[in-house]
Amino acid sequence: MYVYDRQDRMFVQARVEQFRDQANRRLAGEITEDEFKPLRLQNGLYLQLHAYMLRVAIPYGTLNAKQMRALAEIARRFDRSYGHFTTRQNIQFNWIKLEEAADALQVLADADMHAIQTSGNCIRNVTADAWAGVAPDEIEDPRIWGEILRQWSTAHPEFSFLPRKFKIAVTGSPADRAAVRVHDVGLRMHRNAEGQVGFEVMVGGGLGRTPMIGKTLKDWLPKEDLLTYLEAVMRTYNRYGRRDNLYKARIKILVHEIGVEKMRADVEKEFAAVKGGPLSLEPGTIDAIAAHFAPAAYAPKLAFVPEHEALKRSNPDYARWVATNVVPHRQPGYAIVNLSLKPVGGAPGDATAEQMDAVADVAEQYSLGELRVTHTQNLVLPHVAVEDLRTIWAKVTAVGFATPNLGLLTDIIACPGLDFCALANARSIPIAQRITQRFADLDRVHEIGPLSLKISGCINACGHHHVGGIGLLGVEKNGVEFYQITLGGDPGPEAAIGQLLGPAVSGPEAVDAVERVIEAYLTHRRPGEEFVATYRRLGPAPFKDHVYAARA
Amino acid sequence: MSKTSTKGRVAAPQVLTANDLKNGAVVFLDKAGGWTTRISEARVIDDAAEAATLLDKANALQATQLVGPYLVDVDAAGRPLHLRELIRAEGPTAPLFA
Numbered sequence: 001m002y003v004y005d006r007q008d009r010m011f012v013q014a015r016v017e018q019f020r021d022q023a024n025r026r027l028a029g030e031i032t033e034d035e036f037k038p039l040r041l042q043n044g045l046y047l048q049l050h051a052y053m054l055r056v057a058i059p060y061g062t063l064n065a066k067q068m069r070a071l072a073e074i075a076r077r078f079d080r081s082y083g084h085f086t087t088r089q090n091i092q093f094n095w096i097k098l099e100e101a102a103d104a105l106q107v108l109a110d111a112d113m114h115a116i117q118t119s120g121n122c123i124r125n126v127t128a129d130a131w132a133g134v135a136p137d138e139i140e141d142p143r144i145w146g147e148i149l150r151q152w153s154t155a156h157p158e159f160s161f162l163p164r165k166f167k168i169a170v171t172g173s174p175a176d177r178a179a180v181r182v183h184d185v186g187l188r189m190h191r192n193a194e195g196q197v198g199f200e201v202m203v204g205g206g207l208g209r210t211p212m213i214g215k216t217l218k219d220w221l222p223k224e225d226l227l228t229y230l231e232a233v234m235r236t237y238n239r240y241g242r243r244d245n246l247y248k249a250r251i252k253i254l255v256h257e258i259g260v261e262k263m264r265a266d267v268e269k270e271f272a273a274v275k276g277g278p279l280s281l282e283p284g285t286i287d288a289i290a291a292h293f294a295p296a297a298y299a300p301k302l303a304f305v306p307e308h309e310a311l312k313r314s315n316p317d318y319a320r321w322v323a324t325n326v327v328p329h330r331q332p333g334y335a336i337v338n339l340s341l342k343p344v345g346g347a348p349g350d351a352t353a354e355q356m357d358a359v360a361d362v363a364e365q366y367s368l369g370e371l372r373v374t375h376t377q378n379l380v381l382p383h384v385a386v387e388d389l390r391t392i393w394a395k396v397t398a399v400g401f402a403t404p405n406l407g408l409l410t411d412i413i414a415c416p417g418l419d420f421c422a423l424a425n426a427r428s429i430p431i432a433q434r435i436t437q438r439f440a441d442l443d444r445v446h447e448i449g450p451l452s453l454k455i456s457g458c459i460n461a462c463g464h465h466h467v468g469g470i471g472l473l474g475v476e477k478n479g480v481e482f483y484q485i486t487l488g489g490d491p492g493p494e495a496a497i498g499q500l501l502g503p504a505v506s507g508p509e510a511v512d513a514v515e516r517v518i519e520a521y522l523t524h525r526r527p528g529e530e531f532v533a534t535y536r537r538l539g540p541a542p543f544k545d546h547v548y549a550a551r552a
Numbered sequence: 553m554s555k556t557s558t559k560g561r562v563a564a565p566q567v568l569t570a571n572d573l574k575n576g577a578v579v580f581l582d583k584a585g586g587w588t589t590r591i592s593e594a595r596v597i598d599d600a601a602e603a604a605t606l607l608d609k610a611n612a613l614q615a616t617q618l619v620g621p622y623l624v625d626v627d628a629a630g631r632p633l634h635l636r637e638l639i640r641a642e643g644p645t646a647p648l649f650a
Contacts, residue, residue, distance in 0.1 A: 027574060029616040047619060049640050051576035097575040347646055418636060419644035427639075429646040479634055 001062050001370060002147045002292040004112040011155075012109040015116060019043045020102035027099060044115025045101050049422045054096045054104060055118040060128035060146035060170070061089030061373040063113075065364040068371055070111035072356035078104045083356070084420075085341060085349040087413055087464055088167070089127050089373040090118060094420055116154065121162045123153035123234075127169045129177045130374035133293055134382045136330045139189050140197050142172035144290045145226065148281070151289075152227050159234050163241030164249035166234070167206075174493065179375060181205045181214045181495035182467055184251045185233060192220045199226060203233060203263065204255030207461035211497045212252040215260040217267060223286060225271075227279040232270035236263065296368050301333030301385040311390055317404075320442070321393055324404040329383070337367070337381040337392055338374075339401035340411065344440045346400075347429045348414040349377030358399045366392055375464075376413055376452075378406070409451045409518070410436045413464050417457030417474060418481075424457035426474025426481035426507070431455055434511045448518055451531040454489070467491035469531045470517055471498045472510060481507045487517065487543055488535040496532075502544050505551075513547050520546040563625065564633060566603050567594040568610055569641075570621035578640055579618070581606060587618075591641040596630050597623075 004012075019039070026036040040046075044055040056071065063071075071091055075083045078100050079093040086092055096104060108114055117124055126146045133141040149168060153159060159166070169183040180186030186202035199221045205214025221229050240258070242248040255263050312319040325338045339359060341349050351359075363371045363381055366388045372380035379401065384392055396402045405411045412435060415421065417428030432455055439445050454468030458475075465471030471486035482504035489498030505513045520543045525534045535543070568581040579587040580594035588594065597603045603623055610621035624641075625633045632638045639645055 027616070033614055033619055047571060047576060049636075050578055050643065051571070095576075099574045418639055419646050424636075427645065429644075433646060476635075481635065 001064060001143070002059070002289070009109075009112065012112070012114045012116075015043065015114065016102060016105045016109045019105055023098055023102050038120070040098075040101075041119040042116065043101075043105060044118040045096065045098070046119065047422070048094065049418075049420055049424075051094065052096045052098055052101065053420070054093045054101065054115055055086075056091050056093070056108060056113060056115045057118050057125040058089050058091060058113075058373050059150050060126055060132065060143045061130050061375070062132070062143060063371050063373070065360040065369045065371065067111045067113055068356050068360040068363065070107050070113060072353040072360065074104050074107050075353040075356065077107075081353045082350055083353075084347070084416060085351065085373050085377050085379070087375050087377060087415070087462060088125060089130070089375055090125060091373070092416070094416075120160075121164050121166075122160050123149075123156065123162075123166045123168065126150055126153070127167070127178055127183075127375060129171045129173055130372040130378075130380050131177060131327070131336055131382070132172060132372075133295070134329050134331070134334075134336050135173050135175075135177075136328050137175055138173040138330070139191065140172045141290075141293045142170035142178070142187075142189060143293050144286070145170050145187065145189075145199075147289050147292065148226070148286070149230070152230075152279070159238065162234070162238055163243045164246070164251075166237075166251065168230075176491075176493045176495075177374075179464070179467065179491035179495070181493075182207055182211070182464075182491060183214065185230065186214045187226075190220070196222070198222050201229065201233070204252040204260070205495075206250055206252040207464060207466045208250070209247055209459045209461075210250075210252065210256075211461070211466040212256060213495050213497065214252075215255060217260065217264050224281045224283075225275060227281060228274045228277060229267070229271050231274055231279055232267045235270050236266045240266070295331075296370075296383050298331045298334060298383070299385075301387060303332045303386065305387045305389075308386055308389055318390070318393055320446070321402055321404040322389065324408070324446075325402070325406045326384075326389065331383075333386055335384050335386055335389060337384045337389070337396075338406045339379040339381065339396055339399075340403040340405055341378050341401060342405055342411050342436065343400055343403050344410070344436045345433050346436070348412050348432050351379075355399050355401065359396070359401065362392060362395050362399075376411065378411070404442060405445055407450050407452070408445045409448050409453055410439050410445055411452070412436065413452070413454040413468070415456050415458075415462035417455070417463075421457060421462075423460055424474065425459075425476040426457050426483065428455045428457040428463055428472075428474060431472060431474075431483065431507070431510055435514055438511050438515060448522070449530060452489075452491075453514070464491065465489070466497045467495065468498060469535070470514060472514075475504055477504070483507065483510045483513075485513060485517070485547070487540060488532055490532050499540060501540055502548055505547075509551075516547045517543055565626050565628065565630070566597045566623040567591065567626050567630065567632075568597065568603070568606050568621060569594075569624050569637075570610060570613075570618040573614075573617055573619050576619075580641075581610065591630065591632075594630060596626060 202214035367381040418424040456463035486498030
């Protein structure tokens, strides 16, 4: 993985000292809150419902064991001993004190991390496929490009005051595990007719108040032109994006209003002016970054491990965990181990300091010291030898991260909701907890099969409800929480925005309503047909009838 | 946030809240004129003019002590009427954090 050079280290260390001075001046009354707020937000420090919240960037969701321990240290020393992994592959700490915030940033800087550009109208932390570099179906490691984009966009003066925030996601695999079509810019690596690897550039996707699927601006872009082309996209957005209306300021609105053809023409005009300029990527530059992500030095391992096969036969719990949370690796004899942060009754994405330390130890011993954060709020051990799976299973079971529910109903995405967030209208976490309790029977969850359930506590859609097979959106009606149900959403290559099923249901009714959606699916599905396929085939009617029949 | 009627009478009793600048904690103006993290100790204000005066004083404390003071409608027992304010006053409701 990428390792900071001297310049990176000097930069983040200097930012900590700058912030320490800014915070001290605020505490001393030398600057006002209005003056201080943009400064703290530029360092990821929000003021939320209960306290300050620190959002830490985890570039393209990759971190090493030492960095995970730094996160544990922050949780333990400066927070209430836990953190919340987010849908942007970041982590948030909910109870940070302003007078200790610079010390927390110092812990990050000492581990080559920061909280810069996790807020504000800038290019945010770039996200990528959490199985980058290890997935068998991958064409090329997207983190190379995530890192190039990180270096280009960090503290970029032209793009520090955009009309609105800007999110870029990269996938190097046709399976798209990074939801690239619902980002401001989505990049999908693929081969052209000549077999060369380049990017499909999608623009104007997004969730929130106005969900949109990104439109393809360029079918295939040569690698060397990535930054020049994106500079042209950003410049076009910066020039024409709406600054007069917060709700119309994202690039998706610009693309929607002027149309993709006009957007493409404007971008191409700008691209023609900057193409071949200093931002063109020389092969040597790309190679230097790529070297950081070179395939790990895998010790030769046996792909067939008799003890592993024997335990699968004799222990159904182990067999189920392997079948559900362990996926194939590109290297024979290795596997990708997914750690579920979705136990029954848990808060999706939460981890305690002890859990973070424990998985750091496991990563160090068994995964070449590397971990990933997924946009579905789970963690990944990316380089595990098949012969170590039995040991890993015992260890992550003890940690509480071995619930065999990856990609299943109880692998819920949920935003912090009204329990923590100043923007929320309704709670998310208690709904997720009640759903996992209702569906605590793993046999039942496996019988239902692949299905994504995503919960947002307000229209800003941090919980990605629009692209959930089942989406729940919390709304407020006369001071009472209600939940809108959307069905048929999909974040993948065939991205789709879920459709509203009918009237919102009350908080107490929400879990029953989800259960009735599931009942309708089980009644109508064809053998082997996944939830979204059944919904696409039948439309909302059978689901609507069954959910609302109970209320009639 | 609070609403006051045009006649100067408060629509509901109110408490005055803010965040503590140093640690971000949710605080309430107490009966002795200090700031407490316990809403049960908060001063319940029945008079709109008095509420406005107290809010002005709290705003002056933003230089070194408070962030974002505002008034919250409460019931006769001093509990916030709005769910958001209730959760803000009493903490996260999810069982994990109770």
